[in-house]
Amino acid sequence: MAGSAVKAVNLEKWFGEGEARTYAVRKVSLEAGFGKMLYIVGPSGSGKTTLLSMISGILRPDAGTVVVQDKEIWNLSPNDIADFRLHHIGFVFQDYHLFPRLTTAENVAIPLIIQKHDWQDAIHQAMEILDVVGLKDRAQLNPVKLSGGEQQRVAIARAIVARPDILIFDEPTASLDGITGKKIIGFVKENILNEHRCILIVTHDSRIFEYADQIIMLEDGAIVKTVEGGLLEK
Amino acid sequence: MTGILKIAFKLLVNDKAKFAALIVGITFAMFLMVQLTSIFAGILKKASANIINIGAKVWIMDPAVNNPLNSIPMPDYILDAVRSIDGVNYAVPLYSSASLVKLNNGVYQAVTVLGLDDTSLVGRPQLLEGKIEDIYGADAFIVVRDQEYAKLDNPTLGTTFELNDHRGVIVGIAQVTTSGLFGMPTLYTTYRRAIQYIPNQRFTTAYILVEPKSEQDIPTIKARVAALGYLGLTKEEFIQRISDYYKYQTGIGTNILIMTITSFLVGLSISGQTFYTFVLENLDKFGALKAIGAKNRELVYMILFQAFFTGCTGYGLGVGLSALLINIAVRKVPGYAGNITYFNLGLAFVMLLVIVFVSSYIAARKVIRVEPFEIFRG
16 A cells, blocks of 8 residues: 555644633644654654644644545544544554553453454454464453563554554653663564554654654644654754 | 443453442442331331231221221211121121230230121131130130230230230130231230220220122222211222321331431442542543544443443342341341332332432543543643
8 A cells, every 4th residue: 555644734733712822733734654654753742742633533633634544534523533543543552551450352352342343253353463462471461460561562452453554652662661662663663564554653762763764853833853764863 | 242341341340349349339228228118118017917917808997097006986886887888798897906914924015906706707817726716715815926926925825814804815826917016916806805805985896897799899888988977998098098197197207218318328429439439540541442432422331331230239239138137137026127019129229220320420421521632641
């Protein structure tokens, strides 16, 4: 599959009105293709997460458009956007947000279960994905019994189990040590990224920049630099 | 069970501490509600004990009678008048009064004396010991073996006592469906002996018991009795009249109602607060589900399912516990009034549904308002 996976044009988000209006994101345009890993980087408060939320159909922009796979997502109804996220977008949250009362396999199966797959079928598919991320032997444990790196891989497994086209990572290495963080992102680049998938990563961890195909740097809600490849100055 | 509800189930029951707190709260509330309303039902049943035990289809009485303790004797001609009504198969007098007996150990004990029509013995109890014809013997009385029986020093056949300076002798021991409310043992004798032994007013017939020729004759009988200035009620109507008296003309109904409402509020606050805390602690998880693609409707189903499952489990445990304790108490505690009726169970279930829906509503509002964006922000 070639071409644009995600295209955002003149995205804006502000909070407050009148003189109190504060821009979180201002006139940001970007495009990410299939088979690419796009990083959005910048200091805290630069609008990275807000931008990612608008692109992934979670936060409605105040201006601009987001086109994902030729579909302008913010023209959809709330339920349709939820459905769109469920079938096309996978999330790896910063704090993972795994369910401590469910087993690892059940955690991974959640997107399929929401898609109304049969329980056993969902668990079976989750086991296959856990095998991919090297955690099949941990399938029946609760996530709290796993290490940080393992939890991260469980979160990745959950994000990809429904075979989404777009993967969203929010600060994926924030809770990991440098070596584990690099291992995880290297693994993602080698095993998860493919020509049918686009990965967007919000991070300020310069140790993993080397894996990026494109880096967009934000400051005060606006793009200040775009770099092809992972060669952004640290 | 659909997958999303299975997730809800596992989230609920695998959080053992919260689940236990929720179950204990609901169980306690249901136990209190069923217990209190059952005690009230038991009181009402006991208050109507004589009507239930004697079992006549139609009862004739003074219109001022509203509970069995306050029977107002009617003149003898009323019995004749009732017997002459078309549709009456037979009509017999019933004597009912409280009196004091002196036991062999010198103790005085209040008793209820029921005097049955000498000819027919209509309303006689089922005998456990002795023969019914012995009631015609000298000074003969039948004692009811109920929760009050021991107050007469556990009499046996042949035991004697004094009743208003008359000798009395036990010739039969009977059982009845239910014992009375006021803690008094019951003695049966003939109508004639009752009015001989116990000091009386000018009139002696407390009630007239009527057997109609058919159910269709009852309205006519009641109308004719009303024309005489008296009141005719079916057994069910009389029980209802007694029940209404205790509900609305004494403080019992109001106080039981207040206690039941209090237990409902306790249950609502305990379970509502615990369930709300449970949902609050899982709010980020609900937000994550929303971000992944779950719709508000599905999250509300999850919450409703969790609340309903907890509620039903607590209801079952509460009713079971209540039934167990009532069962033990009825056998072990003299005078205990407890009677679980379908109405009690239905009322408790309706209150449970209110608790479930209020708790769910409060929790669901919170979940519906959570923004997945907040999950991203951490």
